[in-house]
Amino acid sequence: MRLLVMAAAAVWGAGAGWCSLAAFSRLTVPAGSPWRSSCPQGHLLPEGLYGWLAPVCRAGAPHGYSSALAAATVPAGTAVLCAVLAQATGRHPELITWLVLAPPALLLALVDARVHRLPDVLTLPLAAVTLLLLGLASVMPAARGSWLGACSGSVGLAAVFLVIFLLSPRAMGFGDVKLALTVGGALGWYGWRVMLLGVFAVYVIAAAHGTILVACRKATGTTALPFGPPLLLGALLGVTIGAALP
Structure with missing residues (x-):
């Protein structure tokens, strides 16, 4: 099956x-x-x-x-x-949410990689759809997550990213803050342990990407790199690990 x-x-x-x-x-x-x-x-x-x-x-x-x-x-x-x-x-019912999110998430990653932009036309509706679908999934008997965790993860991660953005706009774009609403909701569905794991993976991926580009002389230490692809890839790793946990 x-x-x-x-x-x-x-x-x-x-x-x-x-x-x-x-x-x-x-x-x-x-x-x-x-x-x-x-x-x-x-x-x-x-x-x-x-x-x-x-x-x-x-x-x-x-x-x-x-x-x-x-x-x-x-x-x-x-x-x-x-x-x-x-x-x-x-x-499990949350699979519907992940399948709905996957195509626009990949689209966002491609757009950000190409032009360093995370359009509001995708990020904001995606956040609303994430919490709506996870809310529906949470009332079904086979659900393996928490809607309250998704909501708190969405607000929490976006708040942390907002602080980073306000302190250092060069380190974090406002589009990343809005995308964090979706990423935080997806990771928070499986709890704070998965949330922390996913965010850690995001920064490891971003650091590895920057290091490889610098080593290949395609970027310098001051080159602005898109954060959306690492953010979404870290979310994918977190969700797949969270789904596999007992």
Whole structure:
């Protein structure tokens, strides 16, 4: 049965990842710039919801990618991510939350890696959806987490990041503070032990990433690096470990 759940999760992830290509094309612009209204091939994107979900432009090319093969890496990555979450979580109601969060979380990581931006159009709704879905999951008999823990984790981590941002804006962007609402909620669902483990993993990943870039001479000690990808990867590690704990 778990293999069936993993397969269904992978199919969901592939489809959601493919539909996120248009959003990636729209959102990969520098801070302060309006969202793109045309794909890199120069074709205008459709208006409305379809313009955010259409996987290909009017010319039939994948949004933001030079070839269908390159574009396939996003759906493939989302499929693997969803399958991993399904394998770790099993048949527990919080899995629905993780599967809903996975595609936009990967999209946020890609956008932040490309243009150092975590758009409010994703971060703020994601935080609300996280707490709403975990609240629904908490009333189901097979739930393995605490909604109160998710709420306190969301507020707590965002408050800590806000203090860091106010003390040193160069060390922490305000987009990271808003993303912490989602990350804290996901980690807090499994308790403070998982929360601390996940946050520790975030900083280890960020430090390792910076060290590798400096060693390869692709960055210096003062280069601003995106914090969103390490934050989301640390959350993934925390959630998978938390789900596997007895």
